[in-house]
Amino acid sequence: MRESLRQAWRATVHLVMAAAMAFGTILFITVLLITAAVTLAVVGAWLLPETVLLIRRIAGSKRTIVTAWTGKPIPEAYQPITGTLRERLRISVTDPGTLTDLRWMAAHYVYGCLLVLALPLWPVGLVVDGVRSGPLRREPVVLPLIVRLADLEARWSTALLRPSPKARLAERVEELTQTRAGAIAAHEAELRRIERDLHDGTQARLVSLSMRIGLAKRAYDQDPEAARRLLEDAQEQTEHALTELRLVVRGIHPPILTDRGLAGAVRALAASSGLEVTVEVEGLDHDDPRAPAAVEAAAYFVVAEALTNAAKHSGSPRADVHLARVPTGVRVAVRDEGRGGAEETGGTGLVGMRRRVAALDGTVTVTSPVGGPTVIEVELPCVW
Amino acid sequence: MRVVIAEDNALLREGLVLLLTSSGHEVTAVVGSGPEILPALLAHRPDVAVLDVRMPPGFRDEGLRAALEARKEIPGLPVLVLSQYVEESYAAELLVGGASGVGYLLKDRVGRVDEFLDALDRVASGGTALDPEVVTELLTRRRESPLAALTPRELEVLKLMAEGHDNTTIARTLVVTERAVSKHIGNVFLKLGLPPSDSGHRRVLAVLAYLNNA
Numbered sequence: 001m002r003e004s005l006r007q008a009w010r011a012t013v014h015l016v017m018a019a020a021m022a023f024g025t026i027l028f029i030t031v032l033l034i035t036a037a038v039t040l041a042v043v044g045a046w047l048l049p050e051t052v053l054l055i056r057r058i059a060g061s062k063r064t065i066v067t068a069w070t071g072k073p074i075p076e077a078y079q080p081i082t083g084t085l086r087e088r089l090r091i092s093v094t095d096p097g098t099l100t101d102l103r104w105m106a107a108h109y110v111y112g113c114l115l116v117l118a119l120p121l122w123p124v125g126l127v128v129d130g131v132r133s134g135p136l137r138r139e140p141v142v143l144p145l146i147v148r149l150a151d152l153e154a155r156w157s158t159a160l161l162r163p164s165p166k167a168r169l170a171e172r173v174e175e176l177t178q179t180r181a182g183a184i185a186a187h188e189a190e191l192r193r194i195e196r197d198l199h200d201g202t203q204a205r206l207v208s209l210s211m212r213i214g215l216a217k218r219a220y221d222q223d224p225e226a227a228r229r230l231l232e233d234a235q236e237q238t239e240h241a242l243t244e245l246r247l248v249v250r251g252i253h254p255p256i257l258t259d260r261g262l263a264g265a266v267r268a269l270a271a272s273s274g275l276e277v278t279v280e281v282e283g284l285d286h287d288d289p290r291a292p293a294a295v296e297a298a299a300y301f302v303v304a305e306a307l308t309n310a311a312k313h314s315g316s317p318r319a320d321v322h323l324a325r326v327p328t329g330v331r332v333a334v335r336d337e338g339r340g341g342a343e344e345t346g347g348t349g350l351v352g353m354r355r356r357v358a359a360l361d362g363t364v365t366v367t368s369p370v371g372g373p374t375v376i377e378v379e380l381p382c383v384w
Numbered sequence: 385m386r387v388v389i390a391e392d393n394a395l396l397r398e399g400l401v402l403l404l405t406s407s408g409h410e411v412t413a414v415v416g417s418g419p420e421i422l423p424a425l426l427a428h429r430p431d432v433a434v435l436d437v438r439m440p441p442g443f444r445d446e447g448l449r450a451a452l453e454a455r456k457e458i459p460g461l462p463v464l465v466l467s468q469y470v471e472e473s474y475a476a477e478l479l480v481g482g483a484s485g486v487g488y489l490l491k492d493r494v495g496r497v498d499e500f501l502d503a504l505d506r507v508a509s510g511g512t513a514l515d516p517e518v519v520t521e522l523l524t525r526r527r528e529s530p531l532a533a534l535t536p537r538e539l540e541v542l543k544l545m546a547e548g549h550d551n552t553t554i555a556r557t558l559v560v561t562e563r564a565v566s567k568h569i570g571n572v573f574l575k576l577g578l579p580p581s582d583s584g585h586r587r588v589l590a591v592l593a594y595l596n597n598a
Binding site for chain 1: 437438443444445468469471472473476490492495496521
């Protein structure tokens, strides 16, 4: 009985909030209608986007309330309202989320009043269930009805507030547009860096090399000793050029990744990191099918960056690397038991990591409380 | 010496053949792909094999695998592995069965003809030739270690030992007497807590094992 009372009480609170919100929306819809009218008169065009934002906020708090009751989050999909007034107006009207919210609001105006049904159940329930659970020792039957009512309210709200497939699609397109822009920018920066490295480094060395060989040829007859020195010099230049070229290649695509695949390359990284590193691999080993090259490269750079950071900043002699093939792609986790407190803004490392991962539509989660441990988790979606 | 070469790049292949024949060696076979390596080595039983790591058909680490395979089939077969880039873990794999008759060098080193031929001789006669870059990688990745206690000169001696050079070469490279080299080596072993070893490949192994586990 006590439990039934408690639950019925919670359900009533939920229904009271719903009713209050429904009542609120009655007022609100009036405001909305006025805004629409004024907007037609072009006097208060700026009000429309603001109104839509307000509706979003109300729908958002409703989502929170329903989630608190059901325990299941309701997804949200809105297009950001930004830009010039004209654009804001366009987005406010065309965003499928606006329609979803308005539909919910209108419906909620009606079903929000379920409280009206719940309230009379209280006196009846207290008497009937009091007798049933007291002298009769039976289960209460009336008070749970109130809980059912709250469930019903929550189910309708969930159904109405869930974004339409169209809205989700719109949100996805928005997200992809942004990550693609980021990927193109990163790609361009990368190309410029490679171009600069080759141009200023390797190419310049080859020019000076050719010059030295030319001089050596001229000196060959008169001054063999000078020619020798020039050739010696030329050879050194060649070696420098080769070293630089190797570094450039390594930065584009680590050769060991081609040779050994992700697991092998990460084990090699671990061995040369200067830390004691355990590497755990699930479904990505040598004889497993290989992930797409771009995903392998991103995962490799994530581990390299994370291990470098761990060696430099964590103060811990140990780190754990976990690579796994998951249904949605590849998951990478690097953990150290160091001092934590890694800052996103501190260096370019984590920023670069985020950009690289975002370009592949992946996510980076860094948890690094002061005192450790630091855990970097990366998900790279892909199919293969 | 009778040499078998495995290299898929025509330019480098011709260069190697030219270099070896002009310095008095006999190239008994030249192969251009991974699967051909082992049969060629079994058929010719060369004094030393010069293998490229990345070969057709997969362009991954066919040469290295063939080298390991060949040393299983023909124990002690001297192999000199050449690569466009050096990878510490590859060196470790080559050294698993012992450092005797093993070489692992960057392709760049071929340009230093005398040093390259010297390394080839060393490998063929059961010694070791490790690329300086591998050794540097091994040395620099240690954060806190007894290596810090070594003097710069002792560190140089340690590097040259790890690359597989004998006392004579070390002395010549550093322009000091062999007696001085012996003294430095003694100090290095003492500071690192290693048992004194002879000048052969066992010494290389001891030093490398130390660097790997420090």
